Amino acid sequence: xxxxxxxxxxxxxxxxxxxxxxxxxxxxxxxxxxxxxxxxxxxxxxxxxxxxxxxxxxxxxxxxxxxxxxxxxxxxxxxxxxxxxxxxxxxxxxxxxxxxxxxxxxxxxxxxxxxxxxxxxxxxxxxxxxxxxxxxxxxxxxxxxxxxxxxxxxxxxxxxxxxxxxxxxxxxxxxxxx
Amino acid sequence: xxxxxxxxxxxxxxxxxxxxxxxxxxxxxxxxxxxxxxxxxxxxxxxxxxxxxxxxxxxxxxxxxxxxxxxxxxxxxxxxxxxxxxxxxxxxxxxxxxxxxxxxxxxxxxxxxxxxxxxxxxxxxxxxxxxxxxxxxxxxxxxxxxxxxxxxxxxxxxxxxxxxxxxxxxxxxxxxxxxxxxxxxxxxxxxxxxxxxxxxxxxxxxxxxxxxxxxxxxxxxxxxxxxxxxxxxxxxxxxxxxxxxxxxxxxxxxxxxxxxxxxxxxxxxxxxxxxxxxxxxxxxxxxxxxxxxxxxxxxxxxxxxxxxxxxxxxxxxxxxxxxxxxxxxxxxxxxxxxxxxxxxxxxxxxxxxxxxxxxxxxxxxxxxxxxxxxxxxxxxxxxxxxxxxxxxxxxxxxxxxxxxxxxxxxxxxxxxxxxxxxxxxxxxxxxxxxxxxxxxxxxxxxxxxxxxxxxxxxxxxxxxxxxxxxxxxxxxxxxxxxxxxxxxxxxxxxxxxxxxxxxxxxxxxxxxxxxxxxxxxxxxxxxxxxxxxxxxxxxxxxxxxxxxxxxxxxxxxxxxxxxxxxxxxxxxxxxxxxxxxxxxxxxxxxxxxxxxxxxxxxxxxxxxxxxxxxxxxxxxxxxxxxxxxxxxxxxxxxxxxxxxxxxxxxxxxxxxxxxxxxxxxxxxxxxxxxxxxxxxxxxxxxxxx
Numbered sequence: 001x002x003x004x005x006x007x008x009x010x011x012x013x014x015x016x017x018x019x020x021x022x023x024x025x026x027x028x029x030x031x032x033x034x035x036x037x038x039x040x041x042x043x044x045x046x047x048x049x050x051x052x053x054x055x056x057x058x059x060x061x062x063x064x065x066x067x068x069x070x071x072x073x074x075x076x077x078x079x080x081x082x083x084x085x086x087x088x089x090x091x092x093x094x095x096x097x098x099x100x101x102x103x104x105x106x107x108x109x110x111x112x113x114x115x116x117x118x119x120x121x122x123x124x125x126x127x128x129x130x131x132x133x134x135x136x137x138x139x140x141x142x143x144x145x146x147x148x149x150x151x152x153x154x155x156x157x158x159x160x161x162x163x164x165x166x167x168x169x170x171x172x173x174x175x176x177x178x
Numbered sequence: 179x180x181x182x183x184x185x186x187x188x189x190x191x192x193x194x195x196x197x198x199x200x201x202x203x204x205x206x207x208x209x210x211x212x213x214x215x216x217x218x219x220x221x222x223x224x225x226x227x228x229x230x231x232x233x234x235x236x237x238x239x240x241x242x243x244x245x246x247x248x249x250x251x252x253x254x255x256x257x258x259x260x261x262x263x264x265x266x267x268x269x270x271x272x273x274x275x276x277x278x279x280x281x282x283x284x285x286x287x288x289x290x291x292x293x294x295x296x297x298x299x300x301x302x303x304x305x306x307x308x309x310x311x312x313x314x315x316x317x318x319x320x321x322x323x324x325x326x327x328x329x330x331x332x333x334x335x336x337x338x339x340x341x342x343x344x345x346x347x348x349x350x351x352x353x354x355x356x357x358x359x360x361x362x363x364x365x366x367x368x369x370x371x372x373x374x375x376x377x378x379x380x381x382x383x384x385x386x387x388x389x390x391x392x393x394x395x396x397x398x399x400x401x402x403x404x405x406x407x408x409x410x411x412x413x414x415x416x417x418x419x420x421x422x423x424x425x426x427x428x429x430x431x432x433x434x435x436x437x438x439x440x441x442x443x444x445x446x447x448x449x450x451x452x453x454x455x456x457x458x459x460x461x462x463x464x465x466x467x468x469x470x471x472x473x474x475x476x477x478x479x480x481x482x483x484x485x486x487x488x489x490x491x492x493x494x495x496x497x498x499x500x501x502x503x504x505x506x507x508x509x510x511x512x513x514x515x516x517x518x519x520x521x522x523x524x525x526x527x528x529x530x531x532x533x534x535x536x537x538x539x540x541x542x543x544x545x546x547x548x549x550x551x552x553x554x555x556x557x558x559x560x561x562x563x564x565x566x567x568x569x570x571x572x573x574x575x576x577x578x579x580x581x582x583x584x585x586x587x588x589x590x591x592x593x594x595x596x597x598x599x600x601x602x603x604x605x606x607x608x609x610x611x612x613x614x615x616x617x618x619x620x621x622x623x624x625x626x627x628x629x630x631x632x633x634x635x636x637x638x639x640x641x642x643x644x645x646x647x648x649x650x651x652x653x654x655x656x657x658x659x660x661x662x663x664x665x666x667x668x669x670x671x672x673x674x675x676x677x678x679x680x681x682x683x684x685x686x687x688x689x690x691x692x693x694x695x696x697x698x699x700x701x702x703x704x705x706x707x708x709x710x711x712x713x714x715x716x717x718x719x720x721x722x723x724x725x726x727x728x729x730x731x732x733x734x735x736x737x738x739x740x741x742x743x744x745x746x747x748x749x750x751x752x753x754x755x756x757x758x759x760x761x762x763x764x765x766x767x768x769x770x771x772x773x774x775x776x777x778x779x780x781x782x783x784x785x786x787x788x789x790x791x792x793x794x795x796x797x798x799x800x801x802x803x804x805x806x807x808x809x810x811x812x813x814x815x816x817x818x819x820x821x822x823x824x825x826x827x828x829x830x831x832x833x834x835x836x837x838x839x840x841x842x843x844x845x846x847x848x849x850x851x852x853x854x855x856x857x858x859x860x861x862x863x864x865x866x867x
Contacts, residue, residue: 043575044575046571046573052427052429052430052571052573053422053427054573054574054575057422057423057424057427058422059420059421059422059773059788059790059802067794095568095569096568096570096571097559097568097569097570097571098571099570099571100571100573100574100575100576101571101572101573101575101576101579102558102562102570102571102572102576103570106566107562107565107566108562108570111554111555111558111562111570111572111576112576112580114554115547115550115551115554115555115580115584116580118547118550118551118554119543119544119547119584122543122546122547123543126536126539126540126543129539130536130539
């Protein structure tokens with residue numbers, strides 16, 4: 001038993017040593033896309049592997065594209081190319097779908113305008129409805145001539161409950177009377 | 179067992195068709211026996227679909243790889259509870275699961291309402307059976323989960339075949355949360371069928387009164403609660419498994435679940451206008467229709483391949499079936515509406531622009547605008563391709579830019595709405611209630627800005643969160659104070675008493691508080707930081723205030739996979755804090771990899787460590803670390819939302835008897851003196867608010 005434990009200990013030690021040989025290389029190799037500008041610009045691009053993720057956020061298992069794209073991004077930024085030019089070069093290479101958001105021009109502008117246009121239209125409709133409702137002559141509601149037969153103790157309890165509700169509403173300033 | 183399951187589904191389909199035919203005859207002839215028969219057929223569907231689902235489960239648990247669906251989504255070494263989850267992991271099984279949940283809902287609706295609402299229930303039964311028929315038709319004729327594998331025999335005839343082992347479950351789904359997340363979300367999605375059935379039934383049958391809206395609201399709350407929990411569980415799964423440091427990526431599948439949630443939320447607010455004032459009837463009916471249609475549209479979008487998604491685990495050519503069903507449903511709803519629109523006339527008019535009613539209108543507008551923005555962004559790549567021939571991407575930056583301002587306005591209304599009275603609110607009372615919470619919010623913003631909370635949206639979110647929280651607590655405090663002064667109870671008991679007097683109103687406030695916490699959590703994303711490094715053992719990474727020491731890497735074989743695990747010691751301000759074990763898993767059955775993120779979570783921030791794989795250049799392990807502030811608040815907020823909804827669903831402890839003034843039912847012009855009162859009882863569903 002002791003001999004087996006000793007063998008296992010040696011085995012672990014050997015594995016650890018092997019691991020150290022493999023991994024203890026100085027951690028200096030540059031991972032692409034880590035620079036501040038790369039991060040900033042990388043958030044405006046999509047990874048083109050089909051994972052539908054932002055370039056700098058793509059961790060798609062076995063992604064064939066993101067590393068190459070980030071390296072290209074780093075290289076262009078290292079050459080001090082202006083950001084617009086870098087983005088343009090990606091668009092030329094991959095098409096407009098490489099941009100993480102629709103550009104604010106041509107048909108793509110519709111993507112931006114439409115939600116706020118819909119909001120505006122909705123707002124105008126509500127305003128119209130509110131004004132129309134306020135200006136309409138209210139219909140005369142039927143007032144029942146006699147109520148149901150209510151036992152006096154129930155009526156009393158109802159009065160108490162309602163008084164409490166009113167008081168809570170009053171405390172909230174929502175009595176509707178003011 | 180595959181034949182047994184298959185036959186059970188075929189029989190269920192036949193029963194569902196019978197329930198439709200018998201139901202229609204019962205509506206026309208008013209024959210109670212036929213009506214009973216239709217109801218029993220609806221209940222039988224539940225039993226038969228359960229048998230079908232149990233058969234499929236049995237096939238999974240017994241590793242029957244002669245069935246194509248089992249062979250594609252399971253393998254012998256898969257853990258038992260993942261074999262159960264495999265039931266809904268693909269197209270065929272998830273559609274069967276949809277049928278199963280719908281049949282259970284239908285059973286409860288038909289059973290609990292037997293003998294009640296004789297004018298309404300036959301319509302409800304027919305509508306539920308129609309929806310069920312669609313899904314069962316898919317299960318039986320289009321994408322059967324019981325399809326068996328076959329090979330061509332020597333004589334040219336097909337013979338049955340069985341594989342020695344299956345391909346296994348997608349690694350992304352082999353996570354404990356995936357056992358609970360899809361059923362929860364599906365219960366939400368499918369649950370919206372019930373309010374849809376009641377709304378359409380009431381419209382078709384011109385059901386008098388507002389009773390149907392009470393029933394509909396309850397079911398909507400149940401579905402909404404499950405949908406909320408399901409969405410948040412999905413977000414948590416994405417956070418813990420996908421390993422990109424975020425929880426919401428505006429992916430089409432995520433968007434598909436959010437859209438019906440937004441319209442459902444709008445309905446839960448506007449329905450109060452109908453209950454309280456008899457207004458917005460058309461609007462409410464269409465909100466319920468839209469919510470249901472969005473559930474189906476979402477299912478279509480994520481299964482048809484129209485839009486691409488990292489979450490879409492099931493895609494096939496069932497798109498046209500869904501398009502047909504959506505168009506047919508829309509046609510039926512439109513016809514019912516145009517035929518019976520006079521039934522939906524409002525009873526009351528608006529008294530003032532500054533009132534609870536108008537705040538609900540704006541709340542609905544904002545929720546629908548958010549829903550439209552999400553739908554528009556999701557579909558725009560398809561529209562763009564259709565219009566100009568080239569696809570463009572609509573990624574998270576678009577959705578964030580459009581939805582953050584909308585969301586903040588919604589948060590503002592969450593605070594303002596409860597401060598407004600029904601019918602009319604004076605400027606005085608608005609100032610009194612509005613003033614100090616807003617001032618406190620502004621002070622909080624002014625303090626937070628120099629402390630580093632220097633993002634305009636995040637600081638606005640903070641100001642509004644403080645404002646809304648104080649208005650909510652103010653509501654509880656003022657009400658409890660009145661009860662305390664009346665009864666002599668202490669303030670905490672009074673809060674309990676107050677809440678239980680009107681669970682719906684105060685449960686709603688608890689939900690609002692949960693939403694505030696979620697907003698706070700989301701605002702933390704403005705300050706996310708991350709760092710990535712190649713790290714061998716002994717390497718060190720600094721991400722303030724944490725230091726990460728890489729101790730070792732090891733390979734750990736498990737039953738169904740082999741894990742490559744890193745051991746990372748975490749120090750905070752130089753002091754040892756915790757040891758984390760991020761890992762990468764390789765599944766030999768389908769030759770796929772998965773990530774297991776290690777997270778050290780506190781209320782302040784999450785330290786999120788991902789073992790991102792090996793560098794292709796030098797085979798060095800890569801560690802990606804994220805520091806995500808306030809994420810825990812999102813999960814905490816979600817829990818409070820669920821608890822609040824549960825509270826709102828409880829009946830009031832003591833039925834509140836209230837003298838309902840005629841002035842409430844009649845417009846003010848004729849109701850000034852209000853000499854007469856009606857006694858009403860608001861117990862099980864509450865009336866106030």
